[in-house]
Amino acid sequence: MAINGAAAELNIVVDDQRIRVAAGTTVAAALFNLGTAAFRTSVSGEPRGPVCGMGVCFECRVTIDSRPHQRACLIAVADGMHIRTATEA
Amino acid sequence: MTAHHDAVVVGAGIVGAACAEALSRSGMSVLVLDASFAGSGTTAAGMGHLVVMDDSPAQLALTAYSGRLWAALAPELPRNVEHEACGTLWVAEDDEQLEAVRAKQSVYADSGVATEILSPAQLAEAEPHLRPGLAGALLVRGDAVIYPPNGARALLQRAITNGASVREGVRVNAIGAREVIAGNERISCDCVINAAGALAPELTPGIPIVPRKGHLVITDRYPGFCRHQLVELGYLTSAHTMTTESVAFNVQPRATGQMLIGSSRELVGWDGSINRSIVRRMLDRALDFMPGLALASAIRTWTGFRPTTPDKLPLIGSWDEMPGLWIAAGHEGLGITTSVGTGQLLADLITGRAPAIDPAPFAPSRVLAGVGEH
Numbered sequence A: 001m002a003i004n005g006a007a008a009e010l011n012i013v014v015d016d017q018r019i020r021v022a023a024g025t026t027v028a029a030a031l032f033n034l035g036t037a038a039f040r041t042s043v044s045g046e047p048r049g050p051v052c053g054m055g056v057c058f059e060c061r062v063t064i065d066s067r068p069h070q071r072a073c074l075i076a077v078a079d080g081m082h083i084r085t086a087t088e089a
Numbered sequence B: 001m002t003a004h005h006d007a008v009v010v011g012a013g014i015v016g017a018a019c020a021e022a023l024s025r026s027g028m029s030v031l032v033l034d035a036s037f038a039g040s041g042t043t044a045a046g047m048g049h050l051v052v053m054d055d056s057p058a059q060l061a062l063t064a065y066s067g068r069l070w071a072a073l074a075p076e077l078p079r080n081v082e083h084e085a086c087g088t089l090w091v092a093e094d095d096e097q098l099e100a101v102r103a104k105q106s107v108y109a110d111s112g113v114a115t116e117i118l119s120p121a122q123l124a125e126a127e128p129h130l131r132p133g134l135a136g137a138l139l140v141r142g143d144a145v146i147y148p149p150n151g152a153r154a155l156l157q158r159a160i161t162n163g164a165s166v167r168e169g170v171r172v173n174a175i176g177a178r179e180v181i182a183g184n185e186r187i188s189c190d191c192v193i194n195a196a197g198a199l200a201p202e203l204t205p206g207i208p209i210v211p212r213k214g215h216l217v218i219t220d221r222y223p224g225f226c227r228h229q230l231v232e233l234g235y236l237t238s239a240h241t242m243t244t245e246s247v248a249f250n251v252q253p254r255a256t257g258q259m260l261i262g263s264s265r266e267l268v269g270w271d272g273s274i275n276r277s278i279v280r281r282m283l284d285r286a287l288d289f290m291p292g293l294a295l296a297s298a299i300r301t302w303t304g305f306r307p308t309t310p311d312k313l314p315l316i317g318s319w320d321e322m323p324g325l326w327i328a329a330g331h332e333g334l335g336i337t338t339s340v341g342t343g344q345l346l347a348d349l350i351t352g353r354a355p356a357i358d359p360a361p362f363a364p365s366r367v368l369a370g371v372g373e374h
Helices: A027-034 B014-025 B057-076 B095-110 B120-126 B148-161 B197-203 B235-240 B276-289 B291-295 B332-351
Strands: A009-014 A017-022 A061-064 A067-071 A081-084 B005-010 B030-034 B088-092 B116-118 B136-140 B165-168 B174-176 B179-182 B185-194 B210-219 B229-232 B245-253 B259-266 B298-308 B315-318 B325-329
Touching: A009 A027, A017 A027, A027 A061, A027 A081, B005 B014, B014 B030, B014 B148, B014 B185, B014 B325, B014 B332, B030 B148, B030 B185, B057 B095, B057 B332, B088 B095, B088 B120, B095 B116, B095 B136, B116 B120, B120 B136, B148 B165, B148 B332, B197 B298, B197 B325, B210 B276, B210 B332, B229 B276, B235 B245, B245 B276, B259 B276, B276 B291, B298 B332, B315 B332, B325 B332
Parallel strands: A009 A081, B005 B030, B005 B185, B030 B165, B088 B229, B185 B325
Antiparallel strands: A009 A017, A061 A067, A061 A081, B088 B136, B116 B136, B174 B179, B179 B185, B210 B259, B210 B298, B229 B245, B245 B259, B315 B325
């Protein structure tokens, strides 16, 4: 992250949408900035999103670069990262 | 003063529940007692694999019979029993095991169980996450899985519809001749069924049942990662041999997309703590067959106790030491499958009907006579 002025930006893909986000942003913050509320789908089909923001509640899980069940609140975006939301896995 | 019952079933695990269902269907008045709540013991710890097994001709007869009964029951089960007709794949690692697969197919065919042999390519297509280079597999399409605690409750509900009563939280202190003592209650009946599983010897001294501990791991949801119950062909060796410790590759897909990973066997008494070294061995075995499982998150590990008899066959029938006492216990790792066959067999014996399969191999007197020693 730049100390003075604008942070460096990275390219990520969220559900097939290409966006630019500031380096150092967590995946959860990037999704919130997009207006995403449903990060994952519960076993009974309900939309779920972050509760704790610190890796404890496991409600913010998304699929990152084909790896399911990654906690969006603990992972920083990386250039070229592919994120999929509202999955059952 | 408690009312007289035709039959009192002690234990509301899936075996007791199936006995209550079959006895009440025969027109008997049935009372079921459980010290805790229905399906909370070994039943809750098991995988819920409805599987035909051929460790012995008697085991094959009982599991195949039970499989037919489950298949008939399946359309009537509530959704929460999670009955899934996923079938079993017995995985062969090499040509020697593939020979064993062919032998297994012929043994199953003799019992009316249809199977198919999958080539390595067919196996890879059926289960893409199995490691390459396996020799093939035996597919038993008729096998299925259920969620066992709800299976027990569904059977109890059917018994209740037939007029049975179920009392949970009632600990039986003693079984007498044609009576059961629970606290300061004496409940009189024509027959008592000891279906207390691994705890059966506490109520009927002399029953040779010991607890055989197992571990299971459940993963998070990975829908489609595995599609059949997967068992290595070497499983029977692990299940049959009474060594102190063994593991086998055994993975099951749940309706939720989760996977259950087993299995382990240990003789350590009633110590229910997690044994990390055997969990490690169990998971290593699973990873050996399904390397991709390494990316899965395990969310819970637990243990349970299989009620094990010296010859690995359940005790189903009269206990000749005490008039009116019947045993339905000792189902080792197959109680979910064999519960319904056991219930029907026992009801047939109690009511004097001709059973569909030969009851002799399951007669409790065989162990009193010292048959099938360790």
